[in-house]
Amino acid sequence: MPTNATYPGVYVEELPSSVRSITTVTTSVTAFVGHTRRGPLNHPVRVTSFADFERRFGGLTSKSPLSYAVHQFFGNGGTVAVIVRTVKAGTGEEACVTLESTEGHSECPVLEVHAKEPGLWGNGLRVAVDHDTPARRPTTTPAGGASRRTSHGEETFNLQVLDAKGTARESYGNLSMDPESGRYAETVINAGSQLIRVKVLDEGRPDPSGTVSKPFAHELPDLAVDLTVKIGEVEREFTLYDPDQDGEAPCSVTELALLLERKLRALPDAPGKHAYAGAQVTAFGRRLQVVAGSADPEDVVRFVGECANDLGLEASVNPPVFPLAGGVDGDVPGPRDIIGSEARKTGLQALRDVDDVNLLSLPELSGYENTEDMVTVLSAAERLCQERRIFHLVDAPSTWGSVDSARAGIGAFESVRGNHSGLYFPHLQLTDPLTGRLRTFPPSGAIAGVIARTDSERGVWKAPAGTEARLAGVHSLSVKLTDRENGLLNPLGINCLRTFPMVGPVVWGARTLQGADALDSEWKYVPVRRLALHVEESLLRGLQWVVFEPNNEQLWQQIRLNASSFLHGLFQQGAFKGGTPREAYFVKCDKDTTTAEDIDNGIVNVVVGIAPVKPAEFVIVKIQQMAGQFEL
Incomplete structure (x- = not known):
């Protein structure tokens, strides 16, 4: 803004600079596409550690080469990965349980609870419900007229999600079954949960888990009675209230809940069980909710006998938790599933929604028995990499068990010899963390980690190869190469992995698939190609203004x-x-x-x-x- 000079003297005016800085973009964010134990389907998820991957995608599993590739990526210096989970089309089921309500009418399903993603993992989820919430206040009409209440009552409920060990994972309080409520169960849970999604089927809040009593009168009955309780198959007897041992008799439902919980926890458990020792008794309104201290759905609490009936301790009986069931893992994806659909943004095409992806790893491809399937996927990956400025780290087929098989097999890749990809041979031999035994793995995950480490220490223009490009955690290589054998493969555009004394396993090649001597390409070397991609992307974003x-x-x-x-x-x-x-x-x-x-x-x-x-x-x-x- 021009300075308004009103008096003699010196004025200071700050002028904006005409220089707009161009910020360098990322260089080593690696996308992994393939099969995982769990996780959202065809939705890119960014993870920054293997612990993060375990939380979101279930960690290592022998059926998932991708899970091991991610483990090796972070073990070799990788920092950020983008995971796209895929399964074979038409396979995979979500675990589910339907909660029912008996309030005010006959038994009726009211809330359907699904695991958020398909897979066996969902069968380990448990849901617990209680009604220990403040009652909802009456709502008024928009015109400010008389108050009204919904047909399914003004009360709310709490819902808790637990794992198979009974550890609470998520909790949602004061939920309502009224679509007009700000705590509508379907809206609150589906927007906030990483584990489940729900669907409201009918009016009426779901019954609580555990055993729920009838409403007690304002004046409690005689509590000096002998009760028989059975949790699962273990039956015990006890005196509810003993004046000589328990002091003053309870005067409220809350005090009764504390007394009953103390009595149950004092009873002996079955060996290795925690059903009695961890029992919980909660008072809500004039009722009691009794839940076994176990996540085993079989540990149902039942009060037996005439005295229990007189006290009304068994108005409704449910398991301590409602287990989800029916989850089925999806089958390992085939070539079409990996390629995906551009219209639906599935498989590889899901990466079109992600801005910062620099490297691509498809570790499942190396296990394809049919080379044509592998080439089909590589062709689609090459097109995507060219459009999105990504570099693809291609694993050599697992059938390449010798130098001769590699020399004979490279001919099948002639149609996909692009400069946005590099092929690495042989596979790695590492100790499988799940079994403790040596196992062979495709190398792209570890190489992506080496590239990330090299970029951080030296820059994207430094070839991710040489004695500095050590492969951490690698025991040996599936094929041990000599200098002479390396000399046969390098001119063909195959990047070799070598083992040297005092150094160990290292990356010993930095050529693109277009880097064969016979092709004489200007994009012969990996660092030259990746530097150009880095410059292109940085200028593309930096000149948007x-x-x-x-x-x-x-x-x-x-x-x-x-x-x-x-x-x-x-x-x-x-x-x-x-x-x-x-x-x-x-x-x-x-x-x-x-x-x-x-x-x-x-x-x-x-x-x-x-x-x-x-x-x-x-x-x-x-x-x-x-x-x-x-x-x-």
């Missing part, structure tokens, strides 16, 4: 300044060759790149050139013997 700006010389000058500033930062870090910026990069945006016709069409053209540093793939040491020397 240009849209709708006046297309004139002033704009072109700002574009040149901003892009040059970004490239100069990379030059100073060693990303480009050349001793001066002029030798390392250029940015051209002027009347030569943007003609009058372009201006009329709303187009501004920016030409950027870079001179990337190529890796020293062959180091030749020449030694000359000095002979015939004489001293002066």
Whole structure:
């Protein structure tokens, strides 16, 4: 804003800079697409540690090469991964339980509880319900008229989600079955739960878990009675109230609940059980809810005998928890499931919704018996990688058990020799954390971790190979290569993994699939391709502000300044060759790149050139013997 000068003197005015900085984007966020134990289907989920992966996707399972790849990714230096869970189409069922209500009418299903994702894991979930909540207040009509109450009552309920061990995972309080309520069960749970989703079937709140008494009168009956209780198959007898031992008699339902809970917990349990010792008795309104201290649905609390009937301790009897059942794991996805549908954003196509993905791993492909299926998926992956500027780490087929089989099999990949992918051979041998035995794994997960570590320590322009590219946790390689054998595979565009004394297993190749000597591609090397992708994505995002700006010389000058500033930062870090910026990069945006016709069409053209540093793939040491020397 111009300064309004009103007095003689010096004025200070701050002016905005015309330079808009271009921020570097991520380089090593790795997407994994395939089968997991649990997790949302065809929905990209970002995880930042393997513990995070365990919470969201169930951790390691022998049927999921992806789970081991993620484990190796984080073990080798990876920091951020994007997981897309897929299953074979038409397979997989969600675990479910239907809660019923007996309030005011005959038994009726009112709430359907589903595991949020399909799979056996949902069969381990338990749901507990209680009514220990304050009653809802009457609601008034919009016009401020007389108060009204819904047909299914004004009371609410609590719902708790537990695991198979009885540990509470999620809790939701003061829920209502009224769609007009701000605590409507379907809205509250479905919006907040990571474990379940619910569907309201009818009016009426679900019955509480455990055993619920009839309402007690304001004046409690005689409590000095002998009761028989049975939890599961274990039956015990006790005296509810003994004046000599229990002091003053309870005067309220709450005091009665405390007395009954203390009596139940004092009873002996079956060996290894906690049903009596952990029993809980809750008072709500004028009723008691008695729940066994166990997550076993068989541990139903039953009060037996005439005295129990007189006290009304068995108005309704339910298990301590309502178990979900019927969950079925989805089958391992096939090629079509991995490729997915672009229209429905499934499989690989789900990554179109994610902005920051730099590397792709499809560890299940290496196990395909049919090479044609593998090539079909690789073709779809190559198209996606080109559109989204992603680099695909391709695992060699598991059938390549020797150098000869690798040389013979590489011909099948001729149709997918793109420069957005690199193939790695052989597979890794690691100790399986689930069994403690050696097992062979595809290498892409570990290599993605090595790339992330290299990017962090050296930069995206450093080849993720060499003695620094150690493969952590790797016991050995499925095929041990010699220098001569490495020399047969490297010219074919196959990146070899080697084991060297004092160093151990390392990545010993940095070529794209288009990097075979016979193809003579300018995108021969992995770091050159990835550096270009990094520059492209950074400039794409950093120049968004240009849209709708006046297309004139002033704009072109700002574009040149901003892009040059970004490239100069990379030059100073060693990303480009050349001793001066002029030798390392250029940015051209002027009347030569943007003609009058372009201006009329709303187009501004920016030409950027870079001179990337190529890796020293062959180091030749020449030694000359000095002979015939004489001293002066």
